[in-house]
Amino acid sequence: MTITIDGPAGSGKSTAARKVAARLGIPYLDTGAMYRVVTLAALERGVDLGDEAALTELARTADFALDPGPTHIRVTLDGRDVTEEIRSMRVNDHTRFIAASPGVRKLLIEKQREIGARLGSMVTEGRDQGTAAFPDAELKFFLDAAIEKRAERRLHELRADGEEVTAQQVLENLAERDRTDAGRAVAPLRRPPDAIEIDTTHLSIGEVVDTIIGHIERAGLLERRADARSAGASSAQAAAGGAGHRDSKS
Ligand code: DC
Numbered sequence: 001m002t003i004t005i006d007g008p009a010g011s012g013k014s015t016a017a018r019k020v021a022a023r024l025g026i027p028y029l030d031t032g033a034m035y036r037v038v039t040l041a042a043l044e045r046g047v048d049l050g051d052e053a054a055l056t057e058l059a060r061t062a063d064f065a066l067d068p069g070p071t072h073i074r075v076t077l078d079g080r081d082v083t084e085e086i087r088s089m090r091v092n093d094h095t096r097f098i099a100a101s102p103g104v105r106k107l108l109i110e111k112q113r114e115i116g117a118r119l120g121s122m123v124t125e126g127r128d129q130g131t132a133a134f135p136d137a138e139l140k141f142f143l144d145a146a147i148e149k150r151a152e153r154r155l156h157e158l159r160a161d162g163e164e165v166t167a168q169q170v171l172e173n174l175a176e177r178d179r180t181d182a183g184r185a186v187a188p189l190r191r192p193p194d195a196i197e198i199d200t201t202h203l204s205i206g207e208v209v210d211t212i213i214g215h216i217e218r219a220g221l222l223e224r225r226a227d228a229r230s231a232g233a234s235s236a237q238a239a240a241g242g243a244g245h246r247d248s249k250s
Contacts, residue, residue, distance in 0.1 A: 001026070001121040001221055002136075004129035005212075007143035008189060009177050010150025012200045012208055016143060017125035019209045024216070027119050030066070030073045031126035031133070032095075034108050036086035037064045037075050039098045043090065044077075049097035056103025089163055092173055096180040099127075105187055109133045127181055130192035139219055140195035141212060149201045150174055 003020070007013045014030055021028035038055075041047075041062045047054050067074045074083050085091065098104055105128075112133050116122055124133070130140035145153075151171040158165050181189040191197060196215055200208050216222060 001138050002134050003123045003139045004134050004137045005125040005141045006130050010154045011143040011145050013125045013143045015205050016208045017123045020212050021123040026121040029124040033073050033075050035095050035098050036091050039091050039095045040086050055101045059104040059107045100184045102186045127189040128187040130195050132187045140192045142191040142195040142197045145201040
């Protein structure tokens with residue numbers, strides 16, 4: 001069972017995906033973390049962010065891993081924990097170059113599908129999960145919220161991580177990312193036509209999670225999971241109950 005959650009930055013999709021996955025007892029995949037870690041690798045190695053061939057090669061060879069953590073996914077690059085570094089404004093300001101690379105996107109989507117096949121069941125979130133990566137997902141969601149609200153959430157997260165940023169900087173960064181996410185030639189951010197749209201502007205994270213779980217229940221997916229379980233532990237359920245996934249590019 002694959003459940004996709006797409007939406008713009010600050011729409012609440014990462015937290016929602018993690019909490020929905022926890023409620024279902026299945027792993028979640030934060031695909032933004034993949035674009036972020038490749039961005040960090042490019043910045044550290046001084047790769048020209050406009051060099052498509054170099055970016056694709058970097059995405060192919062970079063040794064990174066994603067492991068579920070208590071608050072968000074734990075990410076390592078060359079064995080070093082970069083979980084916090086990939087959320088910095090420096091990385092925020094440059095992800096759009098990586099996200100615009102057709103070669104990088106192709107590689108990361110392949111990786112996401114491999115992870116999905118290995119896990120069997122997961123909640124995956126990003127910009128293109130219900131469109132490009134998993135068009136046949138059982139259930140798709142699209143989360144959105146007013147930009148001021150999304151900026152407020154981002155500001156809160158960044159400050160909690162010790163970043164010294166102003167509300168204006170965060171708002172401008174978000175507006176710029178909205179423009180590049182929606183306007184890029186490859187895999188622009190689009191609501192999948194068959195997705196359930198949720199406006200999270202006035203909802204708490206608990207309400208967003210309850211809404212999503214309600215849809216999953218009504219779609220009969222909870223029963224399907226229960227049936228699969230009682231029929232014997234499939235690899236999907238084994239993965240779901242276990243330590244999640246590890247994705248290494250080495
Ligand atoms: O969701 P996020 O802010 O962590 O995403 C980081 C960047 O990666 C952002 O520029 C959008 C991009 N991204 C993407 O293009 N496709 C995805 N599936 C996930 C993220």
